[in-house]
Amino acid sequence: MSQQQNAFPPLNDDTKFNLVAGSVAAVTMLLSIVAFWWIWLIVQPPAPKPIPESAVYNNYDPAGNHLKPESLAAMQKYITENEQPKNVQILKGWNTKQISNYMVAQVAGGLKVDCSYCHNINNFADESNPNKAKSRAMMLMSGDLNRSFVSKLPVSVGGYNITCATCHNGKPKFETYPTEIQNTLPNDYRLPLEREYPGGLVITGVKTKSLDEVELNQNTMYHMNLSLGQGCTFCHNARYFPATGVKEGGRDQKQHATWMLQMSKHINNSYSPIMANQTPSCWMCHQGNSVPPGAAKAGQVPDVLSTTSSAP
Ligand code: HEC
Ligand code: HEC
Ligand code: HEC
Ligand code: HEC
Structure with missing residues (x-):
């Protein structure tokens, strides 16, 4: 029988190989996707625990007993004696009281540490604690992430911003x-x-x-x-x-x-x-939720660190 009489053109070795390899790959991929779904159904993560509503955050409570009474007293004293801050590089334009409120709710509250973790509480402008400089770098990072990436998400997601709590979730390390x-x-x-x-x-x-x-x-x-x-x-x-x-x-x-x-x-x-x-x-941020716990609601983050800021 000559080649011309054949209804189908003969398959050369390459085509045969491609057909076989292609089908094997397609079947393997299909099976693995099915297996994946199946595993997913078995090991769904537990539903996140409900957390009290916070004025600032999605699903995160900044309260706790991490702030020492002597630090809070030192804060009041510093606010009374210095209406304006002496040493801010990032939070410019805020008075000492506004800065202190932010510190309580989002910085100390985000890491659940006392003011003394970063400050000499006898002088909040002092720069000797290395955690203060580290925190400035962390602030600039949060601002960069909000501005460069989170800002791209449509408001229908929720308009949340990354804060210290979004990653730290109440722990310094x-x-x-x-x-x-x-x-x-x-x-x-x-x-x-x-x-x-x-x-x-x-x-x-x-x-x-x-x-x-x-x-x-x-x-x-x-x-x-x-x-x-x-x-x-x-x-x-x-x-x-x-x-x-x-x-x-x-x-x-x-x-x-x-x-x-x-x-x-x-x-x-x-x-x-x-x-x-x-x-x-x-x-690191999401922890089993589509909006991360500890993300701050729109308008709660200092302008300069938010999705709507221009670079500081
Ligand atoms: C949070 C969103 C998200 C979830 C949940 C998710 N995916 Fe994806 N998936 C993506 C993104 C984004 C890409 C494309 C990544 C890229 O650009 O390389 C992708 C790519 C893929 C691709 C490759 C598609 C292609 O074009 O070749 C497959 C297959 C896939 N995902 C399967 C799954 C399966 C199965 C699950 C559930 C077990 C799943 N994905 C869950 C976001 C997601
Ligand atoms: C995790 C580190 C960290 C913690 C905890 C922290 N702060 Fe701060 N604080 C900073 C940084 C960083 C700055 C400087 C911000 C800047 O340069 O814009 C600052 C600045 C300040 C200032 C401005 C001081 C000045 O005159 O320049 C005050 C006031 C202040 N913090 C109060 C507090 C209080 C009160 C607490 C506790 C409730 C607290 N901070 C907890 C990191 C921290
Ligand atoms: C540094 C913190 C951070 C990390 C890391 C992070 N996310 Fe997010 N993500 C957020 C915040 C904050 C939002 C909510 C923003 C808003 O409301 O607009 C968000 C929202 C989302 C949404 C939108 C949900 C919706 O309903 O449309 C998706 C999808 C998402 N993240 C996927 C991912 C994936 C996938 C990764 C890992 C590759 C990831 N995220 C890593 C902070 C983070
Ligand atoms: C994108 C995630 C992310 C964000 C947002 C973030 N951090 Fe961090 N931070 C980390 C990681 C990861 C470490 C290293 C933790 C460790 O050493 O175990 C860290 C370490 C630190 C440390 C040093 C802790 C120590 O004892 O060594 C300080 C202080 C700190 N962060 C402050 C902040 C402050 C203040 C903010 C908000 C302005 C913030 N961070 C926002 C991820 C983040």
């Missing part, structure tokens, strides 16, 4: 990638922050992507699910994961997550030295 999330992912797993976003985790239609790449995508997606306390469809159209754009119901969470990946990358590149060389995770 903490793990940015704690066991809560480590236990659910391979132990040395970190967000792939050396890649470019959007695009760094795309696997669909890229023939050269290995199974390792698929696994990395899955770990990252799982990291996001747990960190935000949401399922895959919070960000994705479940019928077609590569899809982008506003979903039914209004928002474009996949786009928001892309900006957040860019923000995490920026934190890692620019600020890990002041964060004790730790790398950020989505959990």
